[in-house]
Amino acid sequence: MAETAAPRKSREGWRGRFLASPYLLLIPAAIALAGVSIYPLFYGVRASVTHYLYGRDFGFNGLTNYRNVWHDEFFRQAMVTTAKYVVCAVTIETLLGLGLALLVSREIRFGGPIRVGLILPMTIAPVVVGVMWRLLYDSGVGVTDPLFQLFGASPPDVLAHDTSAFISVVLVDVWEWTPLIFLILLAGLQSLPQEPLEAARVDGAGRVRLFLDHTLPMLRPVLFVAITLRVIDAIGTFDQIYVLTKGGPGTATRLISIYAYNTAFLFTQYGQAAAMLIALLAMVMLLMIVAVRMMRKSLR
Amino acid sequence: MSDSTTSERSSRSYTRRQIVKGALGTGAVLGLSPLAAACGGGSSSSGSSGGAGGGSITIGSFSDPAMVPFRDVFLKKFTAETGIKVNYHETNYDAWFQNSKTDGLNKTGAYDIYVMDDNWVPEYAASGIVQSLDKLGLKVNPDILAKGLDQGYWPPKSGPRLQAFANDTPELFSLVIIDDVEILYYNKDYFPTAPVTWDDILNVAKTKSHPPSLYGWSPRGVAGNPIVQTYLPLLNSYGGNFANDDWSPGFAGPEGVGALERLFEFIPYMPSGIAAFDTSQETAVMLQGHCTAMTEYTGTAHVVDDPTQSKVVGKIDFAATPKQVKSGPAIGTFICGIASGAPNTAGAVKFLEWFTSSKVQKEFAGGGSAAVTGSALRDATLSAKYRWLPAIADAVDNSIPKPRTPDEPKMEDLLGTELNQALVQAISQKSGYTQIAQSHLTAAANQITAYLKQQGTYGF
């Protein structure tokens, strides 16, 4: 990956060289990112060490918010539920997305409409997705009961029991976001240089070998991006769940986003909500740093 | 004014002086200054302090079907009669809760009137987000049903109080504009006379219902606020309380347990998915003609006769929520406060007095809305047209307010989660109801007490 920026004869002289200077290319993006993140982060951290009571700021209170949050059983439960949710949903989405991308990446008729049809789920606003699936899962109105009856089972009231509600909610996420992984992996597959694959094929590699030994490794960076993005977004899932189950039944689908949202905006506990979210952010960031390091290492 | 200190935070006491005078209220919390509401907003609001004869007022609200007549009909009427223009901003419930609070905490004056949900009143009054209507000279129409009016007082006239306000005289901080109260909806095909007690409902459920085509009861079961609304009429009717006068939970004793057991008794006659039912699902069962009775707030009353929404047009009748020892519906009004930084308080007062006047309320009820005055709700002609109006009046007179504190949503969340888990357990176990009810109610009681203690504003 080492390469120094030393353009040779440039048609456009010093301007071309300057404009393509590596750091200059980074500046607009750096400004944009700093603009939306520095103050919020600072503000969030400050809020997490402030005592808020009924919306009013009563000054610094050290780590009390963090301590309260740590002892809050609902916070711990929400973190566990979120972890379960993310692992289940993203795993299924990755496998399905990869399969779909492989299926569709060759030349097929109606490729355009098929591809658009496959990404339709993610074009609908998450709130509406939640509402529509609420109807679909509804005992009297939706298709789940008739579907089960078709197979001779008794209608399940999927949203009224802890486990089935959790699975239902994961399924909605899978339905809605597999297209994302599909899209990214498809683009990745389409961008792969063909010569190494051709060479391997010529050398007699079978389909499976080709995929495992050649395609997959080359796809790794893109796969990593897809999974990382999906994990981050899954952790913050809010709209669909809020409309589908509001976090219930009980606390079966109460993700951290819902609990933090309610804590901040319904119970007006800004300090504790900020502490929850900063703690979450720190944990996820740690995870990501480790993951990025691992990916970089594997590419060397 | 003396500081009252709590044992837990000697250096950080929450005193009324601090709240009301907002001394520390740099309002930095949200620190938001919606100058922008004036800058970028479509309707300007500042600098419009007209006298009684002109100028304009700005009203902000959350969107809700119940507010439609207010927005579409009555604002224009007010302008026509008084010459005062009305700017109306409406947004999503959660957003409005935040925006109005911000505007009030910082006194930015983007609005004159906030339309609030009932349980915002304690926080808004205590923190000075809305002004005292008494001090502004608002004349209260005596025709307004007392218990609806009482919801706007701070500290509350009855029930437990925050410690910092223990000895204050109640002042009116917000004025009710819609009496949103729980009433009983029942299908008169199955009830020869209006049901009065829970036993009446249960008997019809036992003898006449045949699930799944006809159920005997339809509740909201979602954890949190929804299921608490189902539980409160039961709890109150058994003589229990959400919170006793000393803030101790009043639902973990025999009354509370009895009330929950009564709900469990209906399990064979209720749809099996009720643990996931919210208002839309609960009402749908009724409107499709699949249920004999339910309790719900008055907001959905008018849809029962709308053929695009109901299959039982003309068949639903209304009564007070069922009795055990008494009838005790919960009340949750739409209620208006005047912003702390309102530019045109005179205009705002005039509007509130106008809208709650007997004449205007009669017109309001004339569209089927839940008016707030006795004369409108009990008017013979209107009641013939809209049979829910007198039921609303009775319900208001019998209503039991929820505990008045900014922590009330958290209390509902804690109780509601346990109630939902109890319901799910009872449905799957089909027995041991007493034990299920007792354990979950006790758990909720302990959680609530612990939380209130942590807040430090209750004197324990």
Next chain:
Amino acid sequence: MPRVALYSSIAVILAISIFPFWWMVDTSFKQPVDIFGGVTFYPHHPTTSNYHRLFNTYHFASYLENSLIIVAVAVSVSLAIGTLAAYSLTRFNLRFGLNQSALVIALLVRMIPGILLVIPLYITLAKWGLLDTRLGLILIYSGLNTAFVIWMMQSFLAEIPRDIEEAAMVDGDSRLSALVRIVLPLAAPGLAATAIFSVIVTYNDFLIALSLTSTTNAQTVPVGVSTLIGKIQIEYGPMAAAGVIGALPIVIFALVVQRHFVRGLTLGAVK
């Protein structure tokens, strides 16, 4: 894989993908009483009243207009600056370990929960008088989306071998023109995917738009959809209609952009 098996599996998956979408369209043409009237696959008494309500009572047209403008500008800007930054990160060996840390920083920005962003961003916009304006939202979305673009494009750009640009530069191209003429077309599938997803995420953002706008001057489609959720009820009919109308711009955009997913068109040009 035999053709039949291929096409039938695609058909099944397509059906699963599309069915709820169809359900939404179906619901949008039903009366409320029919929405809860049991399972039907087409409206028995079709009505356009939901759409009427949406556009008249709920001024959906304003929300649409705002969304389209805001998204178009914000995504274009973030695509441009994000791709430039991603290019720099994949082609140069920067000091201070920037190659790796820049990615982590971009990721960090993407990870900040909406709830943490909302209040400080409100304060910032208020100070600059940008609340309830399209420009305010455009600036914020441009910033937030840049992180995503960097993260996505760096992986797609990394897939493209340098030799091709090197060859072009030897022939006299400046680095910038090599980027535009050679690399970008090769990265077209990645760019298209990034564009689609950026549009979707920006268009469907809810929390930020909700908190930073207060009137139809700048309120976007998701905010409009949320007004259909009242204190305790949801208006299912108009909600479905909003879902249909709301999804249309994105679907159209996807239809237009999707041809860039096909490799053949682009690689051929280089060879």
